[in-house]
Amino acid sequence: MKNIRKTGRGIAGLLAAGTLGTGLVAVTAPLAEAATTCSGGVNIYGVLDDGRLTFSQINPATGDLAKVLVGPDLGFEPKAMATLNFNTVLMTSTSGALYRVDVKTNNTSLALLNAPVKIADSGWTHDKLTYDGHGHLYGTTAAGLLLRYNVTEDKPAGSQHIGVRTEIDTGFVLKTLTATGDDRLGATTEDGRLLDYAITGAGSWKSNTLKSSGWSGFNQLVSPGAGLYYGRLSTGAMYWYKDANPADGSGADISYHLDDPVNTSGWTQKLLSAQPGTYTCTTSTDTVDRNNITEVKAAGRQMMNNKDASWATTAHWACLEKLWDHESGWRWNATNPSSGAYGIPQALPATKMDVAGDDWRENPLTQIKWGLSYIDGRYGSPCSAWNFWQANNWY
Known part of the structure; x- marks a missing residue:
């Protein structure tokens, strides 16, 4: 039987250092509400003004710089990198x-395996590039057009491996751009906003303003995933931040480490790019406050990802979240007074859920487990279930 907490968890605060004079705002951020286990590292490539490649490693738990290596001259003048x-x-x-x-x-050297391979002679005029680690390369133009390309090989040799050019939309005039997850982008603007984008396809995307100000000082922003951000100032200082729930579209739970930067100087690269997906966090499904909807949803998303690898996308999560928002508001004790449908997935009869566990009456995780199996067997995916619900108002 899985453990559940029947009382809410207190939210502690992290008091950041004083406001910096570079456009950074000190805030008080709450600790993560969901129990998570994080692992991995942070690898950042860069290019110096003289054209040499750099490689840096950072400890994601402490923000400490673990390694810096400088390699050879690239032999061309780079404009953007991913x-x-x-x-x-x-x-x-x-x-x-x-x-x-x-x-x-x-541990001690950085070299090129061969001379840089030119895989396209022209047409790549993007001012920013970033790769999401899930087969999509994103780029912006100076005019604000956001483009997406499919990458099908670890070492692409040409258009046969980088293709399906998709124009997402215009209006993406951004100061920095980084990938934060599967079809998920983070960005800052000249006026200091920190933005989050969830991309579905051409003309289909959603934006969230994580912070309305305070991020104007950064001229580089990179992320290895799982809500970690590294921002570099023109002074060469590097600061780090952690978003406790990067999927919630809110910056209220971002922890600032202004009194403990990675470095106060030395980051002089004109370009920086983090290897995507090297840092991951898993929401614990062993202990969940059943009355904390944010925590229940976080566990539900992890269970959905674990249920089927093809479901582990932003799109399928959006479908599942909306489906059970409408059905039960993700409340473990939601009851339909007319039909008797019960729980987060609104099982009818409610006793169906006993196949997932004897604690189905009070454990949201048992209910989610049953609900995901029901969706899989009847509809094949969360989005198919949501599409059916939209057409019929039930599923």
Whole structure:
């Protein structure tokens, strides 16, 4: 039997240091509400003004800089970069070419496996690039057009591996851009806003303002995933931040570490790019406050991801969240007074859920487990279930 907490958990606060004079605002941020376990590291590639490649590692738990390596000159003038994986970086040049840079690194050295491979001669005039770690390369133009490309190989050799050019929309005039997850982007603006974007496709996207001000000082922003942000100032200082729930579209739970930066100087690269997906957090499904809807949803999303790898997308989560928002508001004790449907998935009869566990009457996780199995067997996916609900007002 899984453990559930029957009383709400108190929210502690983290008091940040005083306001900096560079556009950064000190705030009091709450600790994460959901029980999570985080693991992994932070790898950041960069390019110095003289054209040399750099590699840095940061301890995500403490913000401490673990390693800095400087490699050879790239041989061309880069304009934008996106890290695909530990050994592969994509870069555009100031002339509009696209290069693949194959990297070899260890504890003491950073080298190129070969000369940078030009995989496109022209057309890549993006001022920013970022890769989400799930097969999508994003780029913006100076005019604010956001584009997405499918990447099908770890070491793409040309248009056969980087294709399906999709124009998402215009209006993306941003100061910084980074991928934060699967079709999820983070960005800052000249006026200091911190933004979050969930991208579905051409003309289909949603934005959230995580912070309305305070982020104007950064000229580089990178993320290895799981709500970690690293912002670099023009002074060369690097600061780090942690969003306790990066999927909730809110910046209220971002923890600031202004009194404990990665460095107060030294980050002089003109370009920076984090390897995506190297830091992950898993919501514990062993202990959940059943009355904390945020925590229940976080556990539900993790259970959905674990149920079927093809469901582990922003789109399917949006479908499941809306479906059970309408059905029960994600309340474990939601009861339909007319039919007797019960629980988060509104099982009818309620006793159906006993196949998932004897504690189905009071445990939201048992209810979610049953609900996901029901959706899988009847509809095949959360979005198919949501589409049916929209057409019929039941599922």
